[in-house]
Amino acid sequence: MRDWEERFTSFLKARGLTFTRERKTILEAIFATHDHFDVDSLHEDLKKRGERISVATIYRLIPLLVESGMIRQAVSRAGHPTYEHLFGHLPHHHLICVRCGRVAEFREERIEKILDGVCEREGFSPIEYRLGVRAVCSTCRREEKK
Amino acid sequence: MRDWEERFTSFLKARGLTFTRERKTILEAIFATHDHFDVDSLHEDLKKRGERISVATIYRLIPLLVESGMIRQAVSRAGHPTYEHLFGHLPHHHLICVRCGRVAEFREERIEKILDGVCEREGFSPIEYRLGVRAVCSTCRREEKK
DNA sequence: ATTGCGATTGTTAATCAATCGCAATATACG
DNA sequence: CGTATATTGCGATTGATTAACAATCGCAAT
Known part of the structure; x- marks a missing residue:
């Protein structure tokens, strides 16, 4: 099972x-x-x-x-x-192409460390970090040039 | 005007x-x-x-x-x-309390630097970084303890 | 195997936010 | 002013989600 x-x-x-x-x-x-x-x-x-x-x-x-x-x-x-x-x-974040909607995933522990610090400073107990990068992927960028 | x-x-x-x-x-x-x-x-x-x-x-x-x-x-x-x-x-990110919905804002340039690197690695041209931290704020945490 | 009861299902109808179509108004500009 | 176009509000419509309901299913106790 x-x-x-x-x-x-x-x-x-x-x-x-x-x-x-x-x-x-x-x-x-x-x-x-x-x-x-x-x-x-x-x-x-x-x-x-x-x-x-x-x-x-x-x-x-x-x-x-x-x-x-x-x-x-x-x-x-x-x-x-x-x-x-x-x-x-694993916990991960997203790169989203605003043109084609393709989603790539990445992981960056350095960011989580920084955010732990931010939460402490602001008095929040973190549950989850959600990071979305809006961007244009290489394929769409080539398209746009035409 | x-x-x-x-x-x-x-x-x-x-x-x-x-x-x-x-x-x-x-x-x-x-x-x-x-x-x-x-x-x-x-x-x-x-x-x-x-x-x-x-x-x-x-x-x-x-x-x-x-x-x-x-x-x-x-x-x-x-x-x-x-x-x-x-x-x-200024560009900023959000801490969202999942209990009361309160939103706090913060700014962290170190994160943007790291993300620039991620985008380059993955071949994306960044437009915007969206970071939302789901968390519990100090007030709600006190409530929960009761 | 059978029974009984609450959970589950598909169907249909209801709800809700978001969008559209249109007639009436407002605005820009000669 | 007067025409052309954009804009507005209303009410109807759409599309996604939820609720109601009656028929079935799953499972534990016979």
């Missing part, structure tokens, strides 16, 4: 909820890639897999996944929430 | 648009404080000032303000876009 499966099952059990076929199927789709997703892309994914799961079920599952720490809301340029799963992912 | 007024007027003129009484009134409300705002809070503000401007007008103005660089979308914990104006504001 994959670790995410085990972890989510026990999260559900602790609340008297059940790990159904639908929930398992949705999780499989989520963990099949490291791509960011939203309700719609996930629904499409499921269709491609020949699954007919209603969007309502997806909407209902997402808060549970967030609470259990399986996924989190990601940065994006879209006007609606997108998510990313948190297994096999 | 305030600089934001002049700047927005010329932006509009360059596009054959006009600086109307409504647009001026909305801008005044926006620049009257340094608080973040959304369409609804702005509409409320205008009501308090005795102005009856429809939300549609606000919705139509916002993209113009963003394009002209007068405001930008801000980080927030709300599920819909919020904005902040960019006059008399």
